[in-house]
Each structure stands twice: as C-alpha cells, then as structure tokens.
Amino acid sequence: MKPHPIHPVLVHFPVACWSLGSVTDIARLFFGGGVAEVSSWLISAGLILSIPAMLTGLLDLGNTKNNSAAQDTVITHVSFVLITWTFYAASVFMRTQAMTSAQFISLALSIGGLVCLGFAGWYGGKLVYSHGIGVQIKELSEDRHRRDTQNLPQVK
Numbered sequence: 001m002k003p004h005p006i007h008p009v010l011v012h013f014p015v016a017c018w019s020l021g022s023v024t025d026i027a028r029l030f031f032g033g034g035v036a037e038v039s040s041w042l043i044s045a046g047l048i049l050s051i052p053a054m055l056t057g058l059l060d061l062g063n064t065k066n067n068s069a070a071q072d073t074v075i076t077h078v079s080f081v082l083i084t085w086t087f088y089a090a091s092v093f094m095r096t097q098a099m100t101s102a103q104f105i106s107l108a109l110s111i112g113g114l115v116c117l118g119f120a121g122w123y124g125g126k127l128v129y130s131h132g133i134g135v136q137i138k139e140l141s142e143d144r145h146r147r148d149t150q151n152l153p154q155v156k
C-alpha cells in the first residue's frame with residue numbers, strides 16, 4: 001500500500017495479544033483461575049485484531065509479482081497466519097466445553113498457535129527483509145544508505 005505499508009503497523013496488535021495470551025495460558029498452570037480469564041480475553045482480542053491486519057496484508061499483495069519466489073513466501077506466510085488463527089479460535093472454543101480434558105486441549109492449542117505465529121512472523125519478515133516487499137527501493141540508493149548508516153551530515 002502506498003506511500004507507507006499499513007500492514008506492518010497493524011500486525012503488532014494481534015502478535016502482542018496472542019503471545020501474551022499464550023504466556024498467561026502457561027502461567028495459569030501455576031497461578032490458576034483468574035489468569036485463565038485474562039488469557040481468554042487476550043486471545044479473543046487477537047482473533048479480532050488480526051482481521052484488519054489480514055485485510056491490509058491483502059492490500060500489500062499487489063506488491064508481489066505472480067509466480068515469483070516472493071509469492072511462494074506470501075503463501076507460506078498466509079498459511080501460517082490462517083493455521084495460527086484456527087489454533088487460537090479452537091483454543092478459545094475449548095474453554096467453553098465442559099469435558100475434563102478441555103483445559104489441557106485449550107492450552108495445547110494455544111501453544112501450537114504461538115509456534116505457528118512465530119513461523120508466520122518469520123515468513124512475514126522474510127517478505128520485507130529478503131524480498132523487499134513494501135520497501136521503496138529508490139529510497140535505498142547507495143548514497144542514502146551510506147548517509148543513514150554512517151552518521152554523515154544529512155543532505156536534504
């Protein structure tokens with residue numbers, strides 16, 4: 001999206017909610033009940049906040065060429081995002097179930113979601129830092145790069 005990609009701005013919110021949700025999920029093993037409610041709220045917030053992140057991600061897809069290596073990375077990134085979403089949604093759903101193993105299953109799904117979130121972020125970063133998706137190459141001219149990294153006087 002021009003002039004500045006909005007997707008990298010919005011992804012922090014679901015990433016923060018989900019990762020903190022999983023951490024509090026693990027903490028519930030040690031501290032019990034109240035913490036479980038915090039993790040359910042955080043994971044549910046992540047499920048909602050990931051929607052605008054997904055929509056802006058779709059807008060940034062216009063920056064990738066068909067049949068390119070970057071497009072393969074997008075597919076991997078989006079696949080991990082969707083698996084992450086499914087894991088966390090299933091984790092929240094399991095909390096509403098009365099089965100004795102529901103608590104254990106919801107924790108396992110939450111940890112699975114966290115692992116997939118790590119992969120989704122890894123491939124998202126690869127899109128930006130390896131493939132240069134969303135990066136304005138003209139801004140990265142050798143001269144500009146030298147000025148930005150070597151503390152030389154800034155020329156406007």
Ligand code: HEM
Pocket residue numbers: 005006007008011014015050051053054055056057058060061074077078081120121123124125127128133134
């Ligand atoms: C399913 C829809 C999605 C699509 C099509 C998509 C697509 C993209 C694209 C094209 C990029 C590289 C260019 C840019 O930063 O705009 C990217 C980067 C990234 N995406 Fe996604 N994405 C989606 C959902 C998500 C979600 C829900 C998250 C977080 C939970 C996420 C996390 C990231 C991260 C962390 C980066 C790297 C940003 C950076 O390092 O600057 N993406 N994604």
